[in-house]
Amino acid sequence: xxxxxxxxxxxEILSGEIADSNGPYLLARLASAGVRVARVVVTPDDEDAIAxxxxxxxxxxxxVVVSGGIGPTHDDVTRxxxxxxxxxxxxxxxxxxxxxxxxxxERVTDAELSMADWPRGARILLGPRTGTFGFSCCGVHVLPxxxxxxxxxADVLAVELAGPPLHRTELLTHRRExxxxxxxxxxxxxxxxxxxxxxxxLEDGRWHVRVVLRGPDAARVAEVAREVxxxxx
Amino acid sequence: xxxxxxxxxxxEILSGEIADSNGPYLLARLASAGVRVARVVVTPDDEDAIAxxxxxxxxxxxxVVVSGGIGPTHDDVTRxxxxxxxxxxxxxxxxxxxxxxxxxxERVTDAELSMADWPRGARILLGPRTGTFGFSCCGVHVLPxxxxxxxxxADVLAVELAGPPLHRTELLTHRRExxxxxxxxxxxxxxxxxxxxxxxxLEDGRWHVRVVLRGPDAARVAEVAREVxxxxx
Numbered sequence: 001x002x003x004x005x006x007x008x009x010x011x012e013i014l015s016g017e018i019a020d021s022n023g024p025y026l027l028a029r030l031a032s033a034g035v036r037v038a039r040v041v042v043t044p045d046d047e048d049a050i051a052x053x054x055x056x057x058x059x060x061x062x063x064v065v066v067s068g069g070i071g072p073t074h075d076d077v078t079r080x081x082x083x084x085x086x087x088x089x090x091x092x093x094x095x096x097x098x099x100x101x102x103x104x105x106e107r108v109t110d111a112e113l114s115m116a117d118w119p120r121g122a123r124i125l126l127g128p129r130t131g132t133f134g135f136s137c138c139g140v141h142v143l144p145x146x147x148x149x150x151x152x153x154a155d156v157l158a159v160e161l162a163g164p165p166l167h168r169t170e171l172l173t174h175r176r177e178x179x180x181x182x183x184x185x186x187x188x189x190x191x192x193x194x195x196x197x198x199x200x201x202l203e204d205g206r207w208h209v210r211v212v213l214r215g216p217d218a219a220r221v222a223e224v225a226r227e228v229x230x231x232x233x
Numbered sequence: 234x235x236x237x238x239x240x241x242x243x244x245e246i247l248s249g250e251i252a253d254s255n256g257p258y259l260l261a262r263l264a265s266a267g268v269r270v271a272r273v274v275v276t277p278d279d280e281d282a283i284a285x286x287x288x289x290x291x292x293x294x295x296x297v298v299v300s301g302g303i304g305p306t307h308d309d310v311t312r313x314x315x316x317x318x319x320x321x322x323x324x325x326x327x328x329x330x331x332x333x334x335x336x337x338x339e340r341v342t343d344a345e346l347s348m349a350d351w352p353r354g355a356r357i358l359l360g361p362r363t364g365t366f367g368f369s370c371c372g373v374h375v376l377p378x379x380x381x382x383x384x385x386x387a388d389v390l391a392v393e394l395a396g397p398p399l400h401r402t403e404l405l406t407h408r409r410e411x412x413x414x415x416x417x418x419x420x421x422x423x424x425x426x427x428x429x430x431x432x433x434x435l436e437d438g439r440w441h442v443r444v445v446l447r448g449p450d451a452a453r454v455a456e457v458a459r460e461v462x463x464x465x466x
Contacts, residue, residue: 014260
């Protein structure tokens, strides 16, 4: 796919209990896979909120990856929210049920079995390192929020979603952003196929500016970088 | 205020160049200040995207804090986006212009002066440690994205936005989430003034579950915690 969005579900993140590591992990993986990310949204454990955000992110991107809210407790409401957005009822997934029964054996509870109730028609995503699983349905990919489990499936998903690679180059200058702004603006106005970003960085008490160029065509990125280098020197 | 939302602006974050530290920093500060955060959104350096997200977040919360996009280069478009959402034109802020001229002296460029063009009627937010500044207008608070500058102003803003404190208590269990799920659900059904969250944690190869209770009334949080502890033992 070309574009993706990330929806991180969890009151524990919004309340400052836990810093989200799943969003940053997936951003790095998708960047390597050539997938542009349109948005990251952190939303509470609330079915309406998740459904609203998921619907909006689907409209903005080819694929939405959702982290969390698929465990067995009352605050795990990503499954019904996803079903609502996808316009299908929840249905028990047989392979998921078998995996859950295999894991918990005779101790298995109804709450644990409910983790196999997915939007009807979803397919299973399997984590090769941990044995965990999530599900995919119509461009919505739902992964468990516990970080080692999330990362196992995120690695699988990044390969599956991989698009054509993005090329990147970087210029460094000790001139001020305010001085190079006209040169950057002129460069960007001429090059619609290369994104030019400017990032001031304070290092050892001294400012410098990183100018980053990104685009699908390596030769064009290099060409625009040469032009911009000339314009900002 | 009671609720806030955070809008982090920056292609450099969505492209995986830089991990966002401003969102997590502000989440922790707002939690300490008793402010519930409704959403965190990371959005690209695109005026339409920023305006759409800002409008949506304003509708969801009492205050929106925006990080980044207020520098002098072509990719800094938070100021016009905010003006559009607030329904006012950009106007040069005199004190901000004076500060910019004082900092850059005779070298000052038009691009640097444009950093003083804010939504008309905005007031200045001053950072006591770094001398940086941002602006506030009608519940929209816009801060520079460079982390040391952001944190300077975030500390000021957290005090300004502080609401009544939230009380919090935590229970720890080695039972499985699937076993305690009915007890938690029953507790939550009886207590609408206390939010009950359940977080499985894998530590030293062993799972345990943190149950976190949060609410505005300390006595109620303690009471519900006692009930839930009884129900999940």
